[in-house]
Amino acid sequence: MIAPQLSAALEDWLGQGRARRGLAARTVEAYRADVAEFLAFLAAHHGGTAGVAMLERLSIPDLRAFMAHERGRGLSARSLARRLSAVRGFCGWLAEREGFDLSAALSLRGPRVKARLPRPLTPEGARAMLDAVETDAAEPWVAARDLAVTTLLYGLGLRISEALGLNGRDADLPPVLRIVGKGGKERLVPVLPVARAAVADYVRLCPHPIGRDGPLFLGVRGGRLSPRVVQLCMERARARLGLPATATPHALRHSFATHLLAAGGDLRAIQELLGHASLSTTQGYTAVDAGRLLEVYERAHPRA
Structure with missing residues (x-):
């Protein structure tokens, strides 16, 4: 008591x-x-x-x-x-x-916790996942919806809650999208043309009215789409592709960051795109290996 x-x-x-x-x-x-x-x-x-x-x-x-x-x-x-x-x-x-x-x-120390290493998909695996998601649903509008959501996760690095939290007013995606993430922290995320096209295709096919102040992504009954529906969609897709259980919606966000870094993206810029308060968190998400860090260091350091 x-x-x-x-x-x-x-x-x-x-x-x-x-x-x-x-x-x-x-x-x-x-x-x-x-x-x-x-x-x-x-x-x-x-x-x-x-x-x-x-x-x-x-x-x-x-x-x-x-x-x-x-x-x-x-x-x-x-x-x-x-x-x-x-x-x-x-x-x-x-x-x-x-x-x-x-x-x-x-002052008592707590239990030691091993850092969780993120498990991003390969670029080929990410593309295959999006293709599989698009072909999974029986109804064209549902397939377009699922593709739009997963494209936002992989193409913009959004959390699933951030993607599903978008409202009808966001349907016409601007070149730069303002996202309110964890703890009310705001960030600006550039929108790829492929993401804008995927959302526009979903909006065009959706049989339910999408109100300006209502949810952008809808379930089959017209309510806000549940994260569990997206998770199940990816579970079916990864089973067909033979991908591991770590190929989750959040893994697409890991993959966004990892692939940006592999292409030469700046770690601090990726931190801003992900909305991380700490750079060390971004380093964990991007699963940087020592060889990759050394390569970036040697190319960027003025004395290299």
């Missing part, structure tokens, strides 16, 4: 995260669930109600017991690291607000 005072403090912390850091609603909910899970464990672990006084006594053994409990439930190292990050953030904020010191307890 969690004391009302502590529940109110958690909501204050989450509210500040929304206001100051522009956290997305989904991220806020994840943080709320992570911290609530920890507080519920703490109450059961010590017996009683989790309140500010209980957190003042938080110790390294408490956190170790929580980590063991979560791993025993089957939580992955990556998920546990994320959960501990939320717990540290909240407890550190509360300690500063209430005037007590948790630096010793919060």
Whole structure:
């Protein structure tokens, strides 16, 4: 059980995260669930109600017991690291607000997490995927829709949520598209003629009215297209092509970045196109190998 005072403090912390850091609603909910899970464990672990006084006594053994409990439930190292990050953030904020010191307890290191290496498609695989998606649907307008969506993922490097979040007013794609990504971060993305043509073809064939303020990409019943529909479409396509399970909609975004870099694109420019806050994140997405980095370095460095 969690004391009302502590529940109110958690909501204050989450509210500040929304206001100051522009956290997305989904991220806020994840943080709320992570911290609530920890507080519920703490109450059961010590017996009683989790309140500010209980957190003042938080110790390294408490956190170790929580980590063991979560791993025993089957939580992955990556998920546990994320959960501990939320717990540290909240407890550190509360300690500063209430005037007590948790630096010793919060210094405990979390589980080591191996970096996930992205699995982009080859250029040939990406083209084959788009061709297969286009021929998968029985109805021409659905085929045009699926091709348009996947072309935006691969041709513009959009996240699936960003592509499916477009509205009717975006149907006539401009030369440069303004995208609002994670955390409300805006970026400008150049639009390839092939992407503009694919969207225009879909709009022409779509049997449902596309309102200016309604969704651009529609399901068969006329509502906003679900990401799951696109995922299933690519699952069928990759099965036919013999591609691995890593050939997902997000892999098309990986492929966009990787292929740009392989063609000589600037890493900082690719960071802007993807909307990454950190350049290190872009390096992970682009799956740069040491040989490729050395080649770029030798060509660009003034002393090379």
